[in-house]
Amino acid sequence: MRAVVIDGRGTFRLEQRADPVAGPGLVAVRIHAAGLNAADLQQARGDYPAPPGWPADIPGLEIAGEVEQVGAGVTGLGVGDRVMALVGGGGHAERIVVPADLLLPIPVGLSWREAAGFPEAFSTAWDALVGQAGVRAGDRVLVTGAAGGVGTAMVQVAAASGAHVVASVRRPELHDRVRELAPTGGTVEVVVPGEEGAGAPYDVVVELVGGEDCLRRVELLRARGRILVVGVQGGSIAPLRMFDLMLARAQLIGTTIRGRSHAEKALLAATVRTNVVPLLAEGRLRVPVDAAFQLARYPDAYARLAGPGKFGKVIMLP
Numbered sequence: 001m002r003a004v005v006i007d008g009r010g011t012f013r014l015e016q017r018a019d020p021v022a023g024p025g026l027v028a029v030r031i032h033a034a035g036l037n038a039a040d041l042q043q044a045r046g047d048y049p050a051p052p053g054w055p056a057d058i059p060g061l062e063i064a065g066e067v068e069q070v071g072a073g074v075t076g077l078g079v080g081d082r083v084m085a086l087v088g089g090g091g092h093a094e095r096i097v098v099p100a101d102l103l104l105p106i107p108v109g110l111s112w113r114e115a116a117g118f119p120e121a122f123s124t125a126w127d128a129l130v131g132q133a134g135v136r137a138g139d140r141v142l143v144t145g146a147a148g149g150v151g152t153a154m155v156q157v158a159a160a161s162g163a164h165v166v167a168s169v170r171r172p173e174l175h176d177r178v179r180e181l182a183p184t185g186g187t188v189e190v191v192v193p194g195e196e197g198a199g200a201p202y203d204v205v206v207e208l209v210g211g212e213d214c215l216r217r218v219e220l221l222r223a224r225g226r227i228l229v230v231g232v233q234g235g236s237i238a239p240l241r242m243f244d245l246m247l248a249r250a251q252l253i254g255t256t257i258r259g260r261s262h263a264e265k266a267l268l269a270a271t272v273r274t275n276v277v278p279l280l281a282e283g284r285l286r287v288p289v290d291a292a293f294q295l296a297r298y299p300d301a302y303a304r305l306a307g308p309g310k311f312g313k314v315i316m317l318p
Contacts, residue, residue, distance in 0.1 A: 030068045033315050137163065138162065203221075293317065
């Protein structure tokens with residue numbers, strides 16, 4: 001099979017690798033589409049290594065494809081089934097083996113491209129907002145960096161939970177597209193970063209950008225509010241005025257999925273399978289795709305991932 005590989009200099013190249021074989025409890029998947037994420041670039045820089053058991057030098061955290069082999073002990077899956085998954089690495093290739101309990105069914109009618117952009121973004125959004133921050137109807141939620149892949153998922157999950165969503169988007173030309181993420185009968189307010197304070201106080205602030213000023217948003221919280229730190233592409237070091245956090249009796253929550261144990265990931269997959277995939281199947285959630293590139297055009301795909309002005313997911317097509 002062909003796979004994108006991170007070499008010793010932190011750059012990408014295309015190589016031939018042996019096709020993976022499904023062992024006990026595993027499923028071999030022929031990949032039709034794979035999502036790109038900031039973690040792929042972080043891994044190439046040496047900042048975010050793959051967890052044990054996953055390819056150390058093949059990036060890619062989410063895939064969509066067809067089951068080709070079913071390992072011993074796997075039930076409920078058969079050759080030809082359409083599946084998607086959040087994986088620990090190895091997704092930017094033509095094939096991959098995945099533990100069966102991480103696989104999600106692809107709803108009828110959903111394209112490969114949309115399916116490939118779903119697992120990481122919406123698992124992250126559901127886990128952070130619902131599982132950790134406990135978002136509920138009537139909450140006010142600020143999402144920074146809301147036009148990206150995870151941002152568009154955060155906006156939709158918060159809105160689907162009945163929250164009033166304020167989406168912070170730097171580029172005005174993307175504002176209308178973010179507003180269109182609102183569910184039927186709902187609204188999403190869109191602002192530029194300098195206008196976030198007008199919608200305060202917030203019950204939850206979702207930090208997807210990072211940077212040295214990001215934790216100043218504690219000032220925008222109401223009492224017992226929560227800041228969710230999910231992305232730090234703008235910088236991973238920021239000062240925090242502890243007295244502001246104390247006065248607000250606020251919570252600061254940092255989260256990532258990749259480094260969790262297999263048992264934790266399987267539990268999250270089961271939660272997403274039960275609670276989130278049905279919303280996707282019903283059309284209450286959607287996966288905006290910014291651009292898609294054939295595997296041979298991997299340099300263009302990663303360049304688009306690193307570039308500005310994206311709306312939704314960048315996808316690789318093996």
